[in-house]
Amino acid sequence: MSTRTVAAPARPAPLEEPPLYRPDLTLTQVNRDILAPIFQRPTKAWWACFACAVGALAIGAGIVTYQLLVGMGIIGIQWPSMWGTYITNFVFWIGIGHAGTLISAILFLFRQRWRTAINRSAEAMTIFAVICAGMFPLLHVGRTLLAYWLFPYPNQRHLWVNFRSPLIWDVFAVSTYATISLLFWYQGMIPDLATVRDAILKRPLAKKIYGIVSLGWKGTARDWHHYEAGYAMLAAIATPLVLSVHSNVSMDFATATAPGWHSTIFPPYFVAGAIFSGFAMVVTLTVIVRVVFKLEDYITMDHMELMNKIILVTSLMVAYAYATEMFMAWYTGNPYEQYRFYGIPFSSHFWPAFTGPTAMGGYVMLVCNCAVPWLFWFRKIRRSVPAMFIISLLVNLGMWFERYVIIVSSQSRQFLPSSWGNYRPTRFDYGVLLGSFGLFFTLFLLFCRFVPVVAVAEIKHSLRKQIGEPPASPAGALENVHA
């Protein structure tokens, strides 16, 4: 992206880049600052946030219980829109999850050292988002208690699953993604947990717990050596994985027949959208985290600006994908696609996406995803915390509606006009969406409370780099790998 991002220098790092961190930071200071939320009693603000999050979660849980008792009918799904907000939420959360792995794995491979400030929270966000996402397909199936049938397990009935179904691909992709993300996150956290463990002086129980989860990490050179190689390998496989996951999710639609879904552009389009929304969510969260936990020294304005730039770029990619869809609908001459995208010119059916029942979603999507991010062309806005906070929220809103429009409006205008129908979510749909946010923030707040929100060891590493290391040999994880 810029000259700053070239691989680790073979020479002593010249200070030609603007420093990411305050120059007077020390390693101990890093420890103190980052571990502070763990050792202090939670603030009132934290409790307030936590109460809200748990409240939202309770609402969602209540609705889910009600749904399990009464039936799917309480939410807005109907014929022909058999998929509604649940799948929208699923795609939305999976998309959110993408930024985390992207930041931790892909930026790691590209040796973007600015990622160290945000990768921990971004990865946590990934895990929690995948948890939220994974919940929805389960709630979405008509017989939730039998959802385990989607896993191929040996059973008395001799039945297996259909490996041709994109939903099975999803089952594998999402569960693999959740597993690998969790391992990646956890592995990255082991040294930090050890740091916490060693920093605890008084509380023996806490010390024990951190002792368990830090797996007796000592931090020897040997450990670091394998650790770094393993971490790099995990990053290397997480990169195709993250691309494949959202590609698979997109294939739920792309391999289906519905006009508006059946499109080869979906995988890259969905991945770009996922990065877009994921980064927006990271910005939203980090803006809060760095203020609440006073981590401005570690998650600096430069970090924020870089992320905003990525948002801008992915916004352009998403807009390009929209345009391509429109173009392909016209170019292929497929009447069903054409109707889906621009209807019948010079009739009351012109632009059904913007005049029909999902019109609101269409407008929100276009404005929030294509227009609003253009504000980031201005450096001032890129570096303005309130502006980026609002824009990131709008982008998330827009991306939710993008999925909503793709899923709902495609289904409601399919092949036979006799089967057209207008989907309308019910209050329970929104309640479950709220509940998923509640779950997400509950987990995230707990995470902030019990785990270092910034990767301490990595910060220390890059801090030393910034201060200037002695001319050591160009040893590094990747060099080890490729040697």
Next chain:
Amino acid sequence: MNLRIVREQWRILLIVVILLVLAGWKFLSAFTNIGYSPEQPIPFSHRLHAGINHIPCQYCHAGVERASQSPIPGLNVCMGCHSVVDNQRPVIQEIAKAYNSNQPFHWVRVYHLPEFVKFRHSPHIDAGIACQTCHGPVESMDQIVETHQFAMGECIDCHRQQNFLPPAAERIHRDYQLSTFHGHPVNAPTDCNTCHS
């Protein structure tokens, strides 16, 4: 600390866990209904009728070769013999009383099919499957005991073993009363709709 045991003796612990899982599995499988043998309103003995006296099953369960369900004989079937045979015995008099007062017995059902399964007796009778194949040695039971837990795997296994034709030829031969094909019994279907409609 206990966890030290975990750390040091984990192999043993692993074995214990595996054994526990196996035991649990065994425990759960104890919840099948095999062995279920409820008392019936009349202590009717299949051993006496079908075993000792060699009365054929279809003498009482008549029509099973045409019906999907095997008919439970009405009291008139009992009375057909017992109006003469052993008619002085109190239990037979009870039957006669019930018969005359038109009060049917409530037999306790022993064999249950899983829900959604449309099992038909008649094709199985046609194919020459003995009652005992599924219902166990009824002729040796005084009180009927459930010997099989009807589950899809069992049906499928049996149907597959009977399925000697390549799938392509399956349906052609099913339309004809072809009991053998190259010396093998022919083709029990394994389509879903055979049992689930």
Next chain:
Amino acid sequence: MPKAKQPTAVGIFRDPESLVHAGETARRRGFRDLDAITPYPVHGLAEALGLKVSWMPRVTKTCFFVGAGLGYSFEYWTMAIAWPLNIAGKPFNSVPAFMPVTFECGILLAGICTFLAVLAAGRLRPAPNFKPIDPRLTNDHFALLIPHGVEGGAAAHALLRQAHALEVFDVER
């Protein structure tokens, strides 16, 4: 398999540069099985201590292909052998449709095995009563560990002092 414990000299350093320097010196002087403890991965340390290239990538690669192979075999077995069913008129062995799961299986096995390999390599396991050599070593101090070995503890101590270690002491390791 845990090796027999042996006395090890520990030198605590304030900065990584001194550590790397001390490590190189020690290796040159013929100390073997050198190790260090650092709060973050110090680049150059592995070379300084003479560690071999990690075998982690081989684990990942192997496991990926094994996982993918198992995944595809499983799909083929269930779809074409165990109970072949006519699903949408597609062939029993629907190669293109089987690819995503094949890939995910490879990734899954590779990821899990890599992680387990890292744990195994570092002999990591839950340690509720872990006693660090020095709690500062996960904060801002660095340590070089020199097994006494043939040269003996005194030489190690001397070397560490020479390298301006803040503290020098012995541990059983």
Next chain:
Amino acid sequence: MSQLKTGTKDQGAGAPGAAGAAPAVWTTLAEYEGRVEELRGREFKSDPRPAAPGLPPILGQAPAAAAPGGMDRRNFMKWSTAALALATAACSRKPVHYLVPYTNQPENLLPGVSEYYASTCRECAAGCGILVKTRDGRPIKVEGNPLHPLNRGTVCARGQGVFLNLYDPDRLPGPVRVQRGRAGSPIFNRKNSIHDLYDVQLGPLPGVPNTPPPGPVELAAGARLDWNEADQEIVAALRRAGKSGVLLTGTVHGPARTQLIADFCAFYGLRHVVYDAFNPDALTAGQAASYGKAEVPRYFFDRVEMLVTFGGDPLGAGISRQEYARGFGQQRKLRPAQGNDFIAASEAARQHGYAGQRMSRVVAFEPAMSQTGLNADTRYLLRPEQLLEAALGLAHQLVVIDKRSAYAGNGAVTAALAGFAPAAVETRLQLPAGTLAGLAAELWAHRGESLIFAGGPAAATATAAELEMVASFLNSALENEGATVDGTRSPSQQAQGSHQAMFALLDDMRAGRVGALLIHGTNPAYTLPANAGFEAALAKVPFVATFAERLDETGRLSDLVLTSLHGMESWGDAEPQQGLYSLIQPTILPLFDGRSFEDSLIALARAGGSKQFEMVVPTPPPPEPAPVVPGGATPPSGTTPAAGTTPPAGTTPAAGAAAPAPGAKPAAAPPPAPPKMQPMTFHDYLQAVWKKEIYGRYSLAGSWEDFWTGALRQGFFDPDPNRLQPGSARTYNPAALAAAAQAARRAPAPPADGELALALAASPMTGDGWCNNNGFLLETPDPVAKVCWDNFVSISPGTAKKLGLAHGDLVEIAVGEARLRAPIHLQPGVHPQVAALALGWGRTSVGAIGNGVGVNAFPLAQARAGQWIGAGARVRLVKAGSGYNLAEPQGNNYLHGRAIALQTTFAALAANPTAGNVPPPPDENIWHNGGPSDHSYPGHHWGMTIDLNACIGCNACIVACHAENNVPVVGREQVQVGREMSWIRIDRYYTGEFENPDVINEPMLCQQCANASCESVCPVIATITDAEGINVQVYNRCVGTRFCSNNCPYKVRRFNFYDYAGIQYQRGAPLELALNPDVTVRSRGVMEKCNFCLQRINDAHLKAQKLGVPIPDGGIQTACQQTCPTEAIYFGDMNDPKSRMMRARAPRGFEVLADMNNQPTITYLLKVRNVPERQA
């Protein structure tokens, strides 16, 4: 304790001498000593357990333990075994189920084997022959009787929906004292209607027009009547009334039933008045004026090559609509020049194209689109009062201008027609110039094989009778009389009611000239116009008793309501056409404490002292009715309830309680009794009448018993071998034409600005609304509007724009004093000055399902000078609200240029056999990748051919599918959000002109694709293609991801968002009996869809296997195919090129969305419009 003692005593009695000691000690010894018999005796000693339903027998005999002699070893063993069994039962067997066999098993009646009984449908008075499929003593499905000359194997939607009426829990459970609504009231407004159960998410809708049904009211204490008490009370009232008593019924035909009514009326000196809401008053008046005798002629639609309707709707509301539809459908198909063999024509078309083939032409003049108009080739929109003028103009063109027909040059005719010159008429009526001339020429070309059909409520203006006169004239002039219209050989008796008679009765009632009123089979309180003043008139009648199945609106105004039986529970007969005798036999014991109307009449007569209804006790019991299927058995005559497996707790009492209903039991032959007189049941009376009137009259060979059994087996008796021939022509009286022309000259002024002419129409689904508690019928969308669960005001979109109204607005309509509020439905094909509203909705007292559904439009009609005026009233639509959410299952009505439902004209097709069709797409497949991708279907490969030309959109298939496949009803709220469940729907597309469109009806059901896109996306393999090419849905494997539905381009998959079946069928006690035991009842969260009636295919396989023959072509009929009155659906084996289904596939066949390469197995034959060149 006492039981215990008995046990011990028995023991003692069984083994004397061993009683006092501890006998068990000697058990082994006894064996040694060879006293096995004794031992066995003791083994059997324990009591038969008291049959305690609901309680495991083990619990029922628990005290068996504490024997007085202490616990011996045997008892100990028993005890411990019992404990063990109890423990096992408690933890392992969920609910204990019981098997309850017959005490006396009827011969040949097997559990799970269906029996078929021939009977006659009593859902309306048309009298179609039906076969009732019964299983374990309960009817579960109705099929048409293939031998019956009226319907020939088909049943309409209402007939198919019969079981929701029969098993309706809202039926009256017994006779009640209502006292004109003062005492007690409805028993059905429990909080259990479908509407209540789904209100989880939808709040009250804005501006719901209907008042909610009355709140839950329990039947007042003491309202239940004893039958004797009721009889005495009625007899007393009839005695008091003397000669002023009146028996008011709906149409009744059938020799025994009419004879009985005559006998009864004679005994009490009653007057018999017949009244139906839909009656042929105008038709009979017109016929009387035209031909001298009031008849309802029989129409031979199967001979009609050209049909012109003037407001009439023979398909949707015809008197004998199933018969009409059969003929209509036959003629609409493309047929060879000779004969009617459609299949042969299709085959020939493959070789030689369609040139030289025939199909009928249909022209409709109507105010609003009717079901016949839906199928018309050409429609002309007229206001109701303009129809007469148009008909006269046509007559003028034909007779005066073209000088054709026998009446050309007839002075009286010419004079009468003066002033109706076609040009002037066309101008006045805004018809295209030359319309009438062209029509007259076409009609003349088809003389003797055309039909002018007028009438119906939509034409019921003040000049309705005159319109019939002109129609009769045209039929006579076109030589149709005696060719397609039969008024002499066997005129119809299916409609005998009369408004005129009813209005006269009302006058008498008002004048106090009616001392007692007995009502049966008609519901005047609901169906009479508001200005007829029924309620006030009824108040003047001292005593009113109603005989009805349910507490209807009239029943509420009566003193007593006596529960009568459903047609499936009672004996009866019918004579739909003169000389066609049909029998009604019961197929189930009465479900409630009811008594058939006929038995009630007999009982009343006997209670009044009549000796007529007694007979000598017959020595042999009357012969059993016989089933018609080969190898069949006797009917369920046993005295035990249906047995077999585990009857659900709710159903057993209902079936059991039905046993003691006197009189209605078909075979409850009394035990041998001393030879004395005994009361007659109607069954006896029926036999007596048939023996005398039919068996005697036609002096048949063979014994009476043989005749009777044969008639029962066949379901009807038809002595006329030439039933399918019309009788001789009648002579037209030109004076009628003159009268009609005179009336036409007094045509009312056109509606003022903002005024519309009201046209009340009969609803094809609900008819006169008597069976409106039937969810099947309420949920099946109207064939024209595709709206269900409501009636509505149909106006044309242009008019709506002019009046500032929108779809879903609520309007208030007032005619005279009567006013109502109804939603607006924009219906293309309605005359711009017409507002149409369907009758037969808005019942207030029919049951929990039907109450308050729609609005009752009957009061809007007017009684004027003895005439019923349903059309032509001037109304203003006053907007009274908006946003009413009509339940519309169909999303969009237009094709948007998509090749989904194809059509062409007859002329184009004759020139080019593939006209209008799309070329099949190239076969491309990406799956040829090393595996065997071509799945073959070597045995059978089931497929379907559907002729769009023959589909008249009557919805019979939809209801048949509901009944056959246990498809649940979901209620209005669920349909509003698009969750209807019907497996087959009829897509109705408009093409052509916007305000007067052409229509294509396209039945849409699962296409059973070979490359089904639903299958590849199901993660759990719950839907696959089976070995015979059927796309099966495995309900118990389905987890409900709904991906299949998303991926189905035809959108034929339905999802159980709630436990629909449970909610519908567990609403009340006997309703569950309506379920088809062969078909899984789907649970919540499961996808379902059409599977070509898989259970029937399986049955056919088993049957064929047993017989050792292949399944013959036609051996399997799907439910939709079987009931289709026009034979639009063909089902068969695609591997058999000789099957009718394959032979029907003609060059005009197409597959819907063939370019998706789903390879559907259903081929549609495109719609052909028979429009002359000048219009094409």
